[in-house]
């Protein structure tokens with residue numbers, strides 16, 4: 331079970347979630363295209379996550395595309411007050427599986443309607459702009475999210491894959507509840523964005539928190555293994571515990587299609603790292 335009942339974060343000041351969430355990108359087909367081999371397994375993973383106490387699920391229109399959101403709509407009641415489902419728009423997929431930024435404001439508003447339908451909700455709890463589109467004015471794309479919020483189709487707005495400057499620009503147009511950037515033991519490139527989030531009380535959703543499933547390499551792996559041994563834990567659990575320990579605003583969303591990995595990841599919230607551990611992982 332998600333262990334520490336008080337270890338929560340208020341997204342946008344009013345959506346209280348346990349800080350360890352679930353990333354629903356891995357419940358689709360290979361390459362995050364099409365349906366998974368077993369849809370019933372995907373349903374089971376989603377339901378089990380909620381049974382284990384996870385109340386924050388992250389997805390996107392581009393996962394599948396549409397498949398991850400549809401599976402969530404089928405397996406869970408996304409209208410529940412005690413469950414926050416965050417989704418995103420702003421990336422198109424082609425038949426080669428590429429992720430193509432598309433920030434056209436009308437397109438983004440169209441995608442919000444398709445996500446609302448697949449998730450089976452009246453409004454999206456947290457709607458995130460997936461990635462700035464170099465061919466569209468960033469502020470025009472963000473303005474579309476602001477208008478969706480004004481229209482009541484979206485409760486909170488988040489941004490993803492942004493610099494500190496882009497975060498500040500977005501905040502000129504709309505209250506930004508969360509930022510989702512890659513961040514993990516093995517990739518601390520966006521530490522400046524995390525600092526900015528901390529300062530502003532914005533949730534920071536570190537994606538790829540277990541290193542895209544690699545469990546990391548080289549010195550990082552060695553350090554994680556040393557700490558894991560001290561606690562009879564796995565390097566994946568150490569990586570998640572480190573993110574939770576690193577700041578009060580981090581909301582890691584490990585992704586998995588495996589019931590065993592899910593249980594292991596959720597149990598990471600029970601792992602208390604010592605000062606010695608943190609020094610090893612620094």
Ligand SMILES: NC(=O)c1ccc[n+]([C@@H]2O[C@H](COP(=O)([O-])OP(=O)(O)OC[C@H]3O[C@@H](n4cnc5c(N)ncnc54)[C@H](OP(=O)(O)O)[C@@H]3O)[C@@H](O)[C@H]2O)c1
Nearest residue numbers: 353354355537538539540541542543566584585586587591
């Ligand atoms: N905003 C963005 O641009 C962006 C980009 C990427 C991802 N995301 C979001 O972030 C979430 C997390 O990222 P991610 O899924 O790419 O990376 P991740 O969570 O670091 O790694 C997921 C991979 O690790 C494996 N894994 C997970 N737990 C494990 C464990 N305990 N032991 C061994 N292997 C384990 C999974 O395979 P199994 O299925 O075999 O467990 C999966 O292949 C995604 O689901 C998505 O919601 C956002």
